[in-house]
Amino acid sequence: MRMDKQTFLKTSGLQVKVLELWIEQEWLVPEETPTGLHFQEIDVARVRLIRELQSRIGANDAGIDVILHLMDQLHGMRRAMEELRRDMAKKG
Template identity: 90%
Template sequence: MRMDKQTFLKTSGLQVKVLELWIEQEWLVPQQTASGVFFEEIDVARVRLIRELQSRIGANDAGIDVILHLMDQLHGMRRAMAELRRDMGGPQA
């Protein structure tokens, strides 16, 4: 589901300043379109993950940067592998 900024703030429970900081840090990367900035459900899940890393694991900002970067790399590699399998006619994961 595509959400505008206000809907995303309500859904995620973030404060405006926190959202702006997380976008600046590139922890969240909303879609930029001609009609504005939009968020997806995956962004809400990412907010939950970041909060979990902060509260339950006690990760600091530098740690969260590293964790998110590694997770993004992992997901990128999984997509690349799925495309490669598809191109080779193999089973999809």
């Protein structure tokens, strides 16, 4: 589900300043359109993850940067592997 900024703020429970900071830090990367920023459900899940990293694990900003970067790399590799698997299945 695609959400505008106001809906995302309500759904995620973030404050505007925190959202702006997290976008600046590239912890969240919303889609930019002529009508404004748009978010997905995955962005809400990412907010929950960041909050958990902060509160339960006690990760600082630098730690969260590293964790999110590694997770993004892992997801990218999984997508690439799935594409490779599909391509191999087509050729097989």
